[in-house]
Amino acid sequence: MIGIFGGTFDPVHNGHLRTALDVYEALQLDQLRFIPLGQAVHRDQPQTSAGKRLAMLQAAIEGQKGFVIDERELKRQQPSYSVHTLQSLREELGEELPLCLLLGRDAFNSFHSWHQPRRILELAHLVVMDRPGHALPQDEPMQALMRGRITEDAAALRTRPGGSILLQTVTRLDISSSDIRNRLAQGRSIRWLLPEAVLNILRHQ
Numbered sequence: 001m002i003g004i005f006g007g008t009f010d011p012v013h014n015g016h017l018r019t020a021l022d023v024y025e026a027l028q029l030d031q032l033r034f035i036p037l038g039q040a041v042h043r044d045q046p047q048t049s050a051g052k053r054l055a056m057l058q059a060a061i062e063g064q065k066g067f068v069i070d071e072r073e074l075k076r077q078q079p080s081y082s083v084h085t086l087q088s089l090r091e092e093l094g095e096e097l098p099l100c101l102l103l104g105r106d107a108f109n110s111f112h113s114w115h116q117p118r119r120i121l122e123l124a125h126l127v128v129m130d131r132p133g134h135a136l137p138q139d140e141p142m143q144a145l146m147r148g149r150i151t152e153d154a155a156a157l158r159t160r161p162g163g164s165i166l167l168q169t170v171t172r173l174d175i176s177s178s179d180i181r182n183r184l185a186q187g188r189s190i191r192w193l194l195p196e197a198v199l200n201i202l203r204h205q
Contacts, residue, residue, distance in 0.1 A: 001098040001158055003032040004089070004124065006073070006082065008046045008177065009053050011202060012060045013194040015175035019129050022170040023102055024066055027127070027154045031066050038073040038080045047181065050074045052201070059197035083116040086123040098161050099124035105134060112141035121149070124162040129170040 005020050012034075024032045036053050037046060046053060054074065061067040072088060073080045082101065089099060101124045103111070108128045111117055120126075136146065149165045151157075157164055175193050183190050184202065191199060 001027065001029055001100060002089075002093070003027065003029045003100045003102055003127070004035060004070075004086070005032060005102045006035040006037060006080075006085070008037045009034070009057050010046045010048045010177050011053070011056050011180060011194060011198055013175045013177060013180060013198075014192075015173040017060060017195070018173055019104075019170040020067070020102070021064070023100075023127055023129060023168055026168060027100060027157065027166075029066060029100070031068055033068055033070040034061065035070045035073050035085060038076050039078065056198045056201050059201060060195045062197065081115045083114075083120050083123070086120060090123055096161055098157055100127045100157060100166075101125065102127050102129060104128075105130040109137050109142070112139075112145055117145060121145070121163055121165075125157050126165045127168050128165060129168055129172075131169065131172050 003020075003023055005016075005023075007016065009016065020032055020034070023029070034057055036050070036057060038050065039045065054069070054071065057069055061069070073085060076084075086099065086101070093099070101120065103126055105128060108126065108130075111126070114120065136150070137143070146165060149163060151164050151166055154166060154168070157166060180190050180193055183193075190202070
C-alpha cells in the first residue's frame, strides 16, 4: 500500500514530516511518496523555484525509510490536478494496488469542489489527517461523497484499491510554510520549525 502526499512544500517543515510519519507508521505503508506541486490550480503559485523546493524536500527526508519523492507534477507542463496524478500512478502501478491520498482537514472539507472528486475516490482512498473530535462536514455535497465511505479501520484499506475515507489521528504541529516565509522576510529565526538540513539550504539562498 502506497501513500501519496502532495503540496507546495515551500518550504517543507516539521508539520509536514511528523504527520507523514504518523500515517506511514499507522497504516504500515510500504512507501510514502511526496509529490511536490508543479503549477497550482486553486491556490497561489509557489514562490520558490521547483529546483529549490525539490532540494529542500530531498534534504528533509534523507535517511527516512519508506519516504520517497515523486517528481511527476514538477515535470508536467500543465496545471496539477490530483485526478491526473493518480491516473498516471495507476498506469504505472496497476489497478489493484491500494493507494492512499493524504489530506489535511481543511483540504478535505472542500474536497467536493476538487476536479472530479468521485473519480479520485475510484482511484484511491482518502486519509484525512486530523486531531480527534472534529465534526465531519455537514454540507450536502460532502455528505453525499462520504456516504458509505467513512472508516476508522486502517487495515480495511488494504482490501481494495480505493474508495474509502479514513479518519486518521496525527500529531498536529501548528507550523505553516507561509509563516516560515514571513519570519524569514522579517529576519526572525525559523530554527526548530523545520529540519536543520532544510534550514541550511534556506540560509544560503
